[in-house]
Amino acid sequence: MRQQGGGGEEGAPTGPAGEVIIRFLDVGQGDAILVQSPEGKSLLIDGGRSAERMRGHLEALNLTALDLMVASHADADHIAGLVPAAALKPRLFLNNGLGGTTQTWERLVSALQDAGTTFAKASNQTVNLGSVKLRVIAPPPGVGDEQNENSVGIALQFGDFRALMTGDSETPETEGWLAQDRADLRGPFQVYKSIHHGAANGDSAAWLANVRPENVVVSVGTGNTYGHPTAQALNLYKQAGARVYRTDRQGTVTFRGRADGTYTAETER
Numbered sequence: 001m002r003q004q005g006g007g008g009e010e011g012a013p014t015g016p017a018g019e020v021i022i023r024f025l026d027v028g029q030g031d032a033i034l035v036q037s038p039e040g041k042s043l044l045i046d047g048g049r050s051a052e053r054m055r056g057h058l059e060a061l062n063l064t065a066l067d068l069m070v071a072s073h074a075d076a077d078h079i080a081g082l083v084p085a086a087a088l089k090p091r092l093f094l095n096n097g098l099g100g101t102t103q104t105w106e107r108l109v110s111a112l113q114d115a116g117t118t119f120a121k122a123s124n125q126t127v128n129l130g131s132v133k134l135r136v137i138a139p140p141p142g143v144g145d146e147q148n149e150n151s152v153g154i155a156l157q158f159g160d161f162r163a164l165m166t167g168d169s170e171t172p173e174t175e176g177w178l179a180q181d182r183a184d185l186r187g188p189f190q191v192y193k194s195i196h197h198g199a200a201n202g203d204s205a206a207w208l209a210n211v212r213p214e215n216v217v218v219s220v221g222t223g224n225t226y227g228h229p230t231a232q233a234l235n236l237y238k239q240a241g242a243r244v245y246r247t248d249r250q251g252t253v254t255f256r257g258r259a260d261g262t263y264t265a266e267t268e269r
């Protein structure tokens with residue numbers, strides 16, 4: 001399925017040429033988002049819970065190198081698939097600075113060390129991925145040391161096209177960000193990832209009123225035991241007037257954004 005959207009503003013195109021591609025990979029229950037700049041630079045945010053599944057995606061996409069890797073946080077449904085992706089030798093690995101306590105985390109660290117990757121704790125900074133600007137959203141102060149509430153966000157900007165992904169950031173974290181009154185989190189965003197796979201402790205009306213998503217992607221596994229996505233979250237997206245995509249029903253969801261703010265969305269099924 002393919003849909004067009006965005007834009008609507010008259011006038012000469014501004015900003016860089018080409019398209020940024022954002023793929024919400026179908027990895028079952030978990031998150032894995034691959035971003036490719038018009039120049040062919042690549043970023044992987046999270047990798048889902050299955051190394052095998054991620055390996056399949058990397059092969060199918062013929063991805064032979066990775067510039068940047070971000071772990072939103074160290075839970076297994078976000079980092080297990082990053083282990084095979086480390087073989088693509090990302091230059092830089094960003095995370096929340098809280099190491100995991102699992103063997104999966106240790107495997108990831110050692111794979112990245114073997115790849116010669118630089119480790120950095122996320123701070124509020126801008127990283128360029130070719131002509132795509134990535135605003136790193138560090139966890140706000142005062143959220144404690146739980147993994148979900150320390151999710152690292154990425155606000156992507158390509159001219160007038162914007163996308164926001166914030167891992168499994170539960171309500172205390174989004175409340176902290178709202179208290180910071182940050183311009184980089186003020187919508188509208190054409191593309192937005194549902195927080196925490198549509199859990200009840202993720203998105204809130206106040207947060208969605210701030211980020212104003214046009215399209216929401218729920219990255220979720222068929223028949224997952226968590227009850228994700230919840231009716232509550234789906235209702236919030238409906239009330240926000242957003243179009244909803246689900247990887248459990250539609251497979252991988254791909255957006256191609258242009259600098260004038262227009263985009264296409266394509267689903268695997």
Ligand SMILES: [Zn+2]
Nearest residue numbers: 030077168196
């Ligand atoms: Zn998760």
